[in-house]
Amino acid sequence: MTDERPLSDQLVQREDAGVLWLTLNRPEAANAFTPDQRDQIIDVLGGVSERVEVRAVVITATGRHFCTGADLRHSRPGPARPEGVPDKLVGDVARMIEGGAQRLITAVVDCEKPVIAAVNGTAAGIGAHLALACDLVLAAEGARFIEIFVRRGLVPDGAGCWLLPRLVGLHKAKELAFFADIISAKEALDLGIVNRVVPVGDIDAFVDDWARRLAAGPPLALSMTKKLLNQSLSVTVEQALENGDGG
Numbered sequence: 404m405t406d407e408r409p410l411s412d413q414l415v416q417r418e419d420a421g422v423l424w425l426t427l428n429r430p431e432a433a434n435a436f437t438p439d440q441r442d443q444i445i446d447v448l449g450g451v452s453e454r455v456e457v458r459a460v461v462i463t464a465t466g467r468h469f470c471t472g473a474d475l476r477h478s479r480p481g482p483a484r485p486e487g488v489p490d491k492l493v494g495d496v497a498r499m500i501e502g503g504a505q506r507l508i509t510a511v512v513d514c515e516k517p518v519i520a521a522v523n524g525t526a527a528g529i530g531a532h533l534a535l536a537c538d539l540v541l542a543a544e545g546a547r548f549i550e551i552f553v554r555r556g557l558v559p560d561g562a563g564c565w566l567l568p569r570l571v572g573l574h575k576a577k578e579l580a581f582f583a584d585i586i587s588a589k590e591a592l593d594l595g596i597v598n599r600v601v602p603v604g605d606i607d608a609f610v611d612d613w614a615r616r617l618a619a620g621p622p623l624a625l626s627m628t629k630k631l632l633n634q635s636l637s638v639t640v641e642q643a644l645e646n647g648d649g650g
Contacts, residue, residue, distance in 0.1 A: 421618030430466025458618035470530025
C-alpha cells in the first residue's frame with residue numbers, strides 16, 4: 404500500500420512497503436532547502452525511530468539537483484535586540500549553525516532506521532553533507548559532489564569536517580575542502596563517498612530494491628548495527644565491546 408501526502412509543497416512524504424520516502428521538491432531553486440523544509444526533515448526523521456511500521460528511509464529529490472545547500476534568501480531573522488544593542492553579536496552564526504545544519508545531520512545519524520540517499524544530481528555544501536550522513540549513498544550517473552564552502556569564504560558546516568575524513572581519509576578530505584573541486588559520481592565511487600553509481604533511468608528501481616531489502620530485514624539488528632558502526636571510529640575496541648559489538 405502506498406500513502407503519499409505533502410508535508411508542504413517543498414517536501415513530499417510517501418510510504419510504501421515499510422519504506423518512507425522524503426523527496427526534496429524545490430527544483431526551481433536547485434533544491435536548496437529553506438529553514439522550514441530543513442525543520443520538517445528533522446521532525447520526520449525524529450519521529451521515524453518510534454514508528455514500527457517504517458523500516459527504512461530514502462531521501463531523494465526532484466529535478467536535476469539533489470540539494471545545493473541552504474537557501475540563504477530564506478534565512479530566518481534573528482531575535483529582536485534591545486535598543487542600542489548591535490544587530491549582530493558574537494556567537495550568532497554559531498547558534499544559527501547549531502540550530503540548523505547540525506540538527507539536520509544529527510537527525511540523519513541518530514535515526515534508528517537505515518537511511519538511503521538517492522543522489523539524482525548535484526549535491527553541494529550542506530546538501531552534500533546530508534547525503535554523506537546517510538547510511539548508504541546511491542548516485543545517478545552525472546551526479547556531482549561539491550564542498551562549496553571555501554568558495555564562499557566559509558568553514559564547512561553540518562559535520563563536514565567529521566564526515567569527510569571518515570569516508571576518504573584526512574589528506575583527501577583536506578583536498579576536497581581546501582579546493583572545492585567538483586567530484587563526479589565515478590570519482591565519488593572511487594573515493595568511497597558513494598556505494599554505487601547507477602544509470603539515471605535505473606536509479607529509482609535500484610533504490611527501491613535496496614530500500615525494500617532493508618525493510619524486510621530485522622529492524623533491531625539493523626538499528627544496533629548502525630549505532631555500533633557509527634561509533635566505531637570514535638571508541639576503543641574495549642568500549643565497542645562494552646557497547647555491544649560482538650554480542
